[in-house]
Amino acid sequence: MASLRLGGGFFRPDSRPARDVSVLLAASTLEGASKGRPLRWLDLMAGCGIRALRWGLEARGASVQPVELWVNDADQERDSLLAANLEPLQACEGLRLTQSHQAAERLLREAFLEHRFFDLIDLDAFGCPNVLLQSTLQAMRFGGVLMLASTDGRSPTGHDRFAAVRRFGAAARAHPSSWELALRLQLAAVAREAWLLGRGVQPLLSYSDGRTFRVAVRLHQRIRSGEEEQLGFLARCERCGDQAVQAMLGLQGWRPCACTDGCGRWAVSGPLWIGPLQAPDQLDGLLKLSDTLNTALGQDRLTQVDDPSLAPRSRKMLEGLLSDPGQPACCWSTAELARRLQLKGPPAVVDLVRALRASGHQASASGVMPGQLRSNAPLGIVLRRCAELGSKDR
Template sequence: MWASPQSAPVEAGWRAVACTRLETPVSHYREGAVCLQTGSGFFRKDSRPSRDLSVLLATHQASEAQRPLRWLDLMAGCGIRGLRWGLEALPQSRPNLELWSNDADPDRSSLLASNLQPLQSVHGLSLITACSAAERLLRQAYLDQTFFDLIDLDAFGCPNALLQSALAVLRLDGLLILASTDGRSPTGHDRPAAVRHFGAAARVHPASWELALRLQLAVLAREAWQLGRGLEPLACFSEGRTFRLAVRLRQRVSADEELQLGLLARCERCGDQAVQPLLRLSGWRSCRCCDGQGRWAVTGPLWIGHLQKPALLVQLLNIADLQPITLSSAGRRLLQRLQRDCGLPVCCWSTAELASRLSLAGPPPLDELVGSLLRAGHQACPSAVMTGQLRTDAPLAELLQQCVQHVTGES
């Protein structure tokens, strides 16, 4: 079902998708249940695992909702996310879905319209497309009191300027899928930009990808709290180039949610780490430098709570197994990896760095190191965000001792 001025009143500039012939032929690309033309604009095949996740999240929401839904692909590009949502994520028994697809580049309008044509035959789906700046679309939606159950914001650079507007039009318990390609500032390589973009100090750290995700979550949490809402991270990951988060907006701030905002300190001399919530901030303990000359380098404020919701990720994997959703092998590996690591404890350690500090021949076997730490009564697991890293609450001295034991066999 196509949107009309009577069925879906929108501002001037919005229009229903029409059949449009592309003037220049482009190659077709197949992914999941869709076949489309990517055109000459920016498109990354390697981002498929993140698109798989968005389809599964949309499917999960559609299967549980008891009312009509409204989804927004804010920066649609060639339209692949919206097309996959409509063809893969919508059960036949669903109430009506209103799918909005927007891209600010007018040169991509005909491509977007052509790619989305298969959605004409989807029962219960109304499709609305636009060529509008993201900020204008979100602000107009707020003025019109048009709210969305799912928003995908796949930004170039830092998306923080759009967060308040996006959260303001996200329904309670709605999902925000966020991408950022701003890698330098949250990883500590452009500290002035981190202050401007995140209102935070950012330091270079072995677990830099994770800290970038935690800094982004902190900004999201503060924006949600200003609206009187709570924030629940569902999945957070990166391949080093793009930082991706999926979060749920809650009706209210949960008990002690403010304790999830804190600071992470690291001594570059000895490698020790410490974490403190902002609500309980006090003097930092001494690091493990034996001569007392070490100094803490502090990153934050950042999110020090969980990064993943493992129970939901297991449900998504079950959905992929039980329903005709084409989950790529890379997407399946991603979900399996994330569901084994909720993101706590906060401190992550690079086994290669630990081995280097000890002048060992090589890093200890990660699984064996995790196992020995668990047997010693500590929390420990491989990091799902960066390979070759583990997260644990074990003291640095014991962690180093375990490394030596697993590499040299000395006790």
């Protein structure tokens, strides 16, 4: 069993799902890869190196595809810790390891100038990563995957509106589905930077624990038809709780909210990504891949850092995302609905989903925030179904 020294500071056991997902994403880049050239993976802000170590030991599974593994952390003092932690990779056949201690911006610019493009970049930043987006995307191969983390919770959740304007070029307003709004603002920031390069993006998965906001996207050589229609605005009236969504391309005035006295006011967030948050087919592929990797690792348990490759809570999270692709963009907090109806407590999300589907509306439990429902039903219908369920509970 490979072991790992954590060193001072940055390792968070709670981030296990993110590490598991990064292993699966790395493994997914091996599928269908051309045998003629090595794959390139970059752990841009490696900390103690756990992701790179797991990529090398776990993600390659039984594959013989050559891989160039680039591991970087700006902190020079991490040199010996990283070298010691990555030592088991030296013996891996077909794996070429390069360790560096550069500022990310410099490494990415050099890679671009030297035509070194990566199939996978994991950008696990502190704070907001947007300053690095352009140089990161420029250093990616077409079809490559970017896994991006942000710990900037204040600006995209409406708690620092000035910073949201500066960092996202967007309005961010307080909203019960604040984690989802933050993810949508992050995806919009990635999409705009990719579009500036004439490239397309596809969100693969998006999730948060309320502290870190994580998205994974695939970079496409071309902008796909309809991609620009995924940029838009989300409006909410705090007084009545009503919500409305509009694409930027078709932007017109806003309809009146549900306030009966006509005195409600929309608080508008955006531009943000109003398209899907998850790619279900790819999530399904990742889950299947985890079984394959576990079988491969079962033959050689000495190489495994974590057992199993996909922890039960990581699997549960992926399954939750799989059942909610993230469309439509309107989410309703059942606690808020119950409060507005003065119910003793919120109805179970599954019951509300069932009731709304029975009345012909789209509905699913949010995979992003617990206790939330995603639906295209108008507020009046959502409240009515909620009240009916509440009256049954009495």
